[in-house]
Amino acid sequence: MRPNLTPEEYINGILLQDRNILSKAITLIESNREEDEKLAVSILEACIKQNKSSKRIAVTGIPGAGKSTFINAWGKDLLENGKTVAILAIDPSSSISKGSILADKTRMDDLAGHENCFIRPTASSNNLGGVAKTTRETMLLCEAFGFDYILIETVGVGQSETIVKNMTDLFLLLLLPNTGDDLQGIKRGIMEMADIILINKSEDDNIMASKRAATQIKQVLHLFSTSEKDWTTPVLNVSALHKKGLSDLQQQVDSYFLKMETTGFIGFNRKQQDNYWFEETIQQALLQTFSRDKNIQTVKKELLKKLENKEITPINAAKLLVQKFLKYK
Amino acid sequence: MRPNLTPEEYINGILLQDRNILSKAITLIESNREEDEKLAVSILEACIKQNKSSKRIAVTGIPGAGKSTFINAWGKDLLENGKTVAILAIDPSSSISKGSILADKTRMDDLAGHENCFIRPTASSNNLGGVAKTTRETMLLCEAFGFDYILIETVGVGQSETIVKNMTDLFLLLLLPNTGDDLQGIKRGIMEMADIILINKSEDDNIMASKRAATQIKQVLHLFSTSEKDWTTPVLNVSALHKKGLSDLQQQVDSYFLKMETTGFIGFNRKQQDNYWFEETIQQALLQTFSRDKNIQTVKKELLKKLENKEITPINAAKLLVQKFLKYK
Numbered sequence: 197m198r199p200n201l202t203p204e205e206y207i208n209g210i211l212l213q214d215r216n217i218l219s220k221a222i223t224l225i226e227s228n229r230e231e232d233e234k235l236a237v238s239i240l241e242a243c244i245k246q247n248k249s250s251k252r253i254a255v256t257g258i259p260g261a262g263k264s265t266f267i268n269a270w271g272k273d274l275l276e277n278g279k280t281v282a283i284l285a286i287d288p289s290s291s292i293s294k295g296s297i298l299a300d301k302t303r304m305d306d307l308a309g310h311e312n313c314f315i316r317p318t319a320s321s322n323n324l325g326g327v328a329k330t331t332r333e334t335m336l337l338c339e340a341f342g343f344d345y346i347l348i349e350t351v352g353v354g355q356s357e358t359i360v361k362n363m364t365d366l367f368l369l370l371l372l373p374n375t376g377d378d379l380q381g382i383k384r385g386i387m388e389m390a391d392i393i394l395i396n397k398s399e400d401d402n403i404m405a406s407k408r409a410a411t412q413i414k415q416v417l418h419l420f421s422t423s424e425k426d427w428t429t430p431v432l433n434v435s436a437l438h439k440k441g442l443s444d445l446q447q448q449v450d451s452y453f454l455k456m457e458t459t460g461f462i463g464f465n466r467k468q469q470d471n472y473w474f475e476e477t478i479q480q481a482l483l484q485t486f487s488r489d490k491n492i493q494t495v496k497k498e499l500l501k502k503l504e505n506k507e508i509t510p511i512n513a514a515k516l517l518v519q520k521f522l523k524y525k
Numbered sequence: 526m527r528p529n530l531t532p533e534e535y536i537n538g539i540l541l542q543d544r545n546i547l548s549k550a551i552t553l554i555e556s557n558r559e560e561d562e563k564l565a566v567s568i569l570e571a572c573i574k575q576n577k578s579s580k581r582i583a584v585t586g587i588p589g590a591g592k593s594t595f596i597n598a599w600g601k602d603l604l605e606n607g608k609t610v611a612i613l614a615i616d617p618s619s620s621i622s623k624g625s626i627l628a629d630k631t632r633m634d635d636l637a638g639h640e641n642c643f644i645r646p647t648a649s650s651n652n653l654g655g656v657a658k659t660t661r662e663t664m665l666l667c668e669a670f671g672f673d674y675i676l677i678e679t680v681g682v683g684q685s686e687t688i689v690k691n692m693t694d695l696f697l698l699l700l701l702p703n704t705g706d707d708l709q710g711i712k713r714g715i716m717e718m719a720d721i722i723l724i725n726k727s728e729d730d731n732i733m734a735s736k737r738a739a740t741q742i743k744q745v746l747h748l749f750s751t752s753e754k755d756w757t758t759p760v761l762n763v764s765a766l767h768k769k770g771l772s773d774l775q776q777q778v779d780s781y782f783l784k785m786e787t788t789g790f791i792g793f794n795r796k797q798q799d800n801y802w803f804e805e806t807i808q809q810a811l812l813q814t815f816s817r818d819k820n821i822q823t824v825k826k827e828l829l830k831k832l833e834n835k836e837i838t839p840i841n842a843a844k845l846l847v848q849k850f851l852k853y854k
Contacts, residue, residue, distance in 0.1 A: 237841050244835045329840055336838070385714065419745060470832055470839045477843030482811050485851055503799055506573045509665070510799045511658055512566050514806030522814055 200224075203235060207242040210341050215314060218341050222316060225333045240333055243340035249462075250282075250339045250346045251453060254360040256386065257370030262396045263349055264304055266370055266436035271313060272306040273442050274345055280312040282338040286331045286350040286360050314338065328359040332473065335363060357386050362472050365462050366452055367391045371413065373398060373406035373433075387416070390429055392448050398433035398441065406433050425461050427452065492521050529553075532564060536571040539670050544643060547670050551645060554662045569662055572669035578791075579611075579668045579675045580782060583689040585715065586699030591725045592678055593633055595699060595765035600642060601635040602771050603674055609641040611667040615660045615679040615689050643667065657688040661802065664692060686715050691801050694791050695781055696720045700742065702727060702735035702762075716745070719758050721777050727762035727770065735762050754790050756781065821850050 201209070201220070209217025224236045257263050267283060274281050283304075307313045316334060318327055331348060338346050348364055350356045361367055369390035387393075393413060398406035410431045417429055430448050434441030456462045486492060499513040530538070530549070538546025554565045586592050596612060603610050612633075636642045645663060647656055660677060667675050677693055679685045690696055698719035716722075722742060727735035739760045746758055759777050763770030785791045815821060828842040837845075 237838070240838050240841070241836065244838060247835065333838070333840070416745070467833075471829075473839035474829070474832060474843050477840045478815070478847055479808070479812060481844055481847035482815060482850075483808060485847070486807070486811060500800075500803070503803060504796075506576065507570065509566070509569050509573060509662070510802035511662070511806045512570070514803050515810055518807055518810035518814070521811075 200232075200235060203238045203242070206235075206239045210239075210243065210337060211246070213341055218314070218337060219316075221337050222334050225337070226330050236333070240336055243336050246340045248339050248342055250335075250343045251366070251449075252335065252339075252346050252364040253348065253449075254357070254364040254367045255347050255349045255370065256351070256357050256360065256368065256390075257396070258372070259351055261370040261372055262436050263370055266394070266396055266434070267347055267349060268304045268306050269436040269439045270442055270445065271304070271347070272439075273446065275307070275310055275312050279344040280314075280342065281307070281345045281347065282314040282316070282335075282341075282343040283307070283347045283349065284316055284331050284334055284338070285318045286327055286348060286356045314341075314343065328356075328363075329477075331360075332363045357389065361389045362469050362476075365456065365465065366449065369393045370396045371409065372396065373402040373409045387413075391427060391452060392445065393417075393429055393431045394441075394445065395431065395433045396436050399435035399438050403433075425456065425459070427455070486518075486521055489521065492517065495520060529561075529564060532567045532571070535564075535568045539568075539572065539666060540575070542670055547643070547666060548645075550666050551663050554666070555659050565662070569665060572665050575669045577668050577671055579664075579672050580695070580778075581664065581668075581675050581693040582677065582778075583686070583693040583696045584676050584678045584699065585680070585686050585689065585697065585719075586725070587701070588680060590699040590701055591765050592699055595723070595725055595763070596676055596678060597633045597635050598765040598768045599771055599774065600633070600676070601768075602775065604636070604639055604641050608673040609643075609671065610636070610674045610676065611643040611645070611664075611670075611672040612636070612676045612678065613645055613660055613663055613667070614647045615656055615677060615685045643670075643672065657685075657692075658806075660689075661692045686718065690718045691798050691805075694785065694794065695778065698722045699725045700738065701725065702731045702738045716742075720756060720781060721774070722746075722758055722760045723770075723774065724760065724762045725765050728764035728767050732762075754785065754788070756784070815847075815850055818850065821846065824849060 201217070206217060206221050206224075210221060221236075221239055224232050224239070227233070227236070255263055255267060257266075271281050271283065304315065307315060318331060335346055335348065348360050350360045367389050369386065369392070371393060373395050395406045395409050395413070410433055413431050417431070432441055432444050432448065434445060453462070456465075496517055499508065499517060502508040503510055503513055530546070535546060535550050535553075539550060550565075550568055553561050553568070556562070556565070584592055584596060586595075600610050600612065633644065636644065647660065664675055664677065677689050679689045696718050698715065698721070700722060702724050724735045724738050724742070739762055742760050746760070761770055761773050761777065763774060782791070785794075825846055828837065828846060831837040832839055832842055
C-alpha cells in the first residue's frame with residue numbers, strides 16, 4: 197500500500213515547489229487505479245486554477261537529429277540565465293532501452309541533477325492517447341509548480357507531433373544538414389507546424405551543407421506556407437554539440453513569445469487547445485467504450501466477413517453495428 | 526406519392542443499363558426518408574455483388590484550374606474511343622448557382638446528352654459526410670451499370686479530397702502554370718495524394734511558364750514523396766481548352782491501371798477503402814447520435830463554461846459527458 201497524501205498536501209506541495217511532491221503527483225496521474233484517478237483530477241483542477249503560465253515548447257525532430265544534445269545545450273543556457281526548466285517527452289515507441297532522450301542521460305549531463313531543472317521520462321503506456329493525456333497533465337502540474345520553460349520532446353515521425361502541437365505554444369523542429377532526398381524522412385505536415393526550424397549539427401565539415409540545407413528549406417517553406425498567425429518561420433543553423441547558434445535561437449524564441457503574447461495568440465491558442473482536448477477525449481472515450489465491448493466486437497467480426505464477401509455495404513454495416521451498441525447500452 | 530419500383534425492378538433496370546432507372550435509384554439514395562433508405566440498401570447490396578469494375582478516378586484542383594473544361598476534353602476523347610463515362614462530384618460548397626462543374630454545363634458541351642455519358646450533380650446536402658456517402662453510393666450504382674470510367678470531381682481546398690481519395694483508384698490533380706507563391710493555394714497533403722499531376726492551361730503565352738511549373742513541381746515531389754505503391758507521379762503539361770496533351774495523359778492512366786491491376790493494388794486498395802468507410806461510418810454514427818442528443822448538448826454547454834473558467838480539465842469534462850451519455854442511452 198502506497199500511502200497517499202491528501203489533495204491539499206499535494207496541491208500545497210506543488211505550489212511550494214516541493215519537487216518530491218511534484219514527482220508523486222505525476223506518478224498519481226500516470227496511475228491506472230480508479231481511486232488514484234479521482235485524486236489526480238482534484239489536484240489537476242486546483243493546479244489549472246492557479247493561472248500560471250510557462251513557455252510551452254515542443255522539440256521535435258527525426259531520430260538522430262540530436263534532440264537530447266540540443267535540449268542539454270539550450271537547457272544549460274536557460275539555467276545559466278536563471279530560468280527554471282522542466283523536460284518531458286511524448287514518445288509512444290520509447291522504452292528505456294530504445295534510446296529515448298530521457299533514458300539517454302549521458303547526453304544531458306549539464307541538466308541532470310540541476311536544482312532548477314526537472315526531467316521526467318514518459319511512463320511507458322500502451323497507447324499514444326494515454327501518453328498524450330499523461331504528458332499534457334504532467335505539463336499542467338509543472339506549470340502550476342512555476343517552471344519558466346517546459347520543453348516537450350517528441351519524435352517527428354508519427355502522429356505524436358500533432359499531439360504535441362496541440363499542447364504547446366511554440367513548435368521547434370530540428371533537422372540535419374542534409375538536402376534533397378534526406379528531407380523525405382520528415383513528413384510535410386510537420387514542416388508546416390514548425391514555428392522555428394533548426395538545422396542542427398552545423399559544425400565542422402557540415403557547415404556548408406548546413407547552410408545549403410537552410411536555403412533549401414526556406415525555399416520549400418516559401419513554396420507552401422501561409423501562416424495564420426503572421427509569423428515567418430526562421431530557419432537557423434545551430435550546433436548543439438559546440439553550443440553554437442543558441443543565442444540566435446533565444447532571440448527568435450523571445451520575439452515569438454513577445455509577439456504572440458501581444459497579439460493574444462498564446463491565450464487564444466490555449467483555449468483552442470482546451471477545446472481540442474475536450475472534443476478529442478469525447479471521441480476517444482466513445483470509441484474506446486465501443487471497441488472494448490466484447491459483444492459488439494463479436495458482431496463486428498461477423499459484419500467484416502459479410503463486407504469481405506460483398507454481402508453488405510460498409511456504410512450499412514457500420515450503421516447496424518452502432519444501432520446495436522446504442523440500443524443495449 | 527412517388528410510386529417506387531420494387532427492388533428487383535431497380536436492380537434489373539440498372540443491370541440492363543436503363544439510365545432512367547439509374548437516375549431514380551440515385552434519387553432514392555439521396556433521399557432522407559426512412560422507407561427509402563431500406564430500399565436503397567437492398568439495391569446497393571445487389572449492385573456490389575455484381576463485382577463489376579469501373580476505373581474510379583478522382584479529378585481535383587483548385588477553383589479556376591479548369592476542371593470542367595478538362596473533364597469535357599478528356600471525356601470527349603474517352604467517348605470517341607468507345608468508352609462509357611459517368612461524371613459525379615463531391616463539392617460540399619456547391620449549389621447550382623455557385624459554378625459547380627455540373628451546373629456549369631456550358632463547359633461540358635461535348636459530353637452533355639451523349640448516350641454513353643452520364644452526368645450527375647451532387648444533391649445539395651447539409652454536411653460533407655452526407656455528400657461523401659451519397660457520392661460513393663452513386664458511384665457503386667454507376668459501376669454496377671457498367672461504366673468504363675467514373676470521374677469524381679472535387680475542389681481541392683478542403684477535406685473533400687481525402688474523401689475522394691478514399692473512394693477512387695487514381696487521383697488526378699490539376700494545377701495552373703504558376704510557380705512559387707501560387708503553389709500556396711494547394712495544400713501539401715493533396716500534392717502527396719496525386720497519382721498524376723496535370724499542369725492545365727499549357728497553351729499560348731503560358732507554355733514556358735507551364736514547363737517551368739512542371740519542373741518545379743517535380744522538384745518538390747522529389748523532395749518529399751515516397752510512394753508505397755512504387756509509382757512515380759508524372760507531371761504533364763496539358764491544354765484542356767486546345768485538347769492538347771491528352772494522349773500522354775491517357776498513356777499514363779493506362780499504364781497506371783495496368784500496373785496497379787497487375788500488382789493487385791487496385792483490389793487491395795478497394796478492400797482498404799471498404800474498411801475505411803466502415804470504421805469512418807461507425808465513428809460518424811456514434812458521434813452523430815451523441816451530438817444530436819439534446820440532453821447531452823445542454824450538459825456540454827455547462828461543461829464548456831466550466832472549462833472556460835478553468836474549473837475543470839478538458840479531459841475530465843469529456844469523460845463526465847461520455848459517461849452520462851452511455852448511462853442513459
